[in-house]
Amino acid sequence: MTLAILTKEDLQEFKTELLADIMKIVKADDNTTLKKWLKSKEVVKLLNISSGTLQTLRSNGILTFSKVGGTYYYANEDIEKLMNSTKKAANLNLFR
Template sequence: MTAIELITKEDLREFKGELLKEIKQLVQPGQGQSKKWLKSAEVRKLLGISPGTLQNLRINGTLRFTKVGSIMYYKLEDINKILEGEG
């Protein structure tokens, strides 16, 4: 006989809170930490490129990104690889 577990609305609310907290930690720098994720404008400024060039880097797979809602985020680690010529 298999046990049946029920998920309550409170369980879902708690999960939502934990998930949102973790996402915020990923996309926002904490105290004393360097930023791990950058938005498109920050990447363009760092690399000195236009929006079209950034789009081409995404399309051809040179620069990986994560889209949250309508905002694209890029790992600082990946940007550093491009700056060092390893991308």
Template sequence: MAVQIITIEDLNEFRSLLLNDIKEIIQSKPQQTKQWLKSNEVRKLLNISSSTLQNLRINGTLTYTKVGGIMYYDKADIEKLLHGNKVNAIPTLFK
């Protein structure tokens, strides 16, 4: 059996090749985003309480789908809500 010696340069080259391969895999894989979010995910995303989320449901501001006691929210509806309530800031002058 022949003995092979691995040098630090060999290890660094292997490391570089491995990192490049991993980067290619990550970049080529399309990012999948969830279409349906659960209540806790929506609360974290919008930084709101359970009661605020309930009020958004009750007054029809945010639509939802209920399946087996779990409420799901369409991410597109949340984005529409955020874009629909966008406020243009008017700069104020300090005197």
């Protein structure tokens, strides 16, 4: 059996390579999971709301949608706008 000796430099190089590989994986996952259109179940899970609340957002015109057959689709961009507008409104309430 051969004995290998590792130095601090070897470990530092391994750490750097490992972190670079992890960052590549994370970036690849971010690009593939970002969808342009989301179904109702995905929106409910993403926003942590009930399906009834989602229906209320649709009915009140707060969240726009497209319906194909019996399935509702929501633009990811519209969900981000909704979240940003909610965040701004919450920030304004803090200073009152």
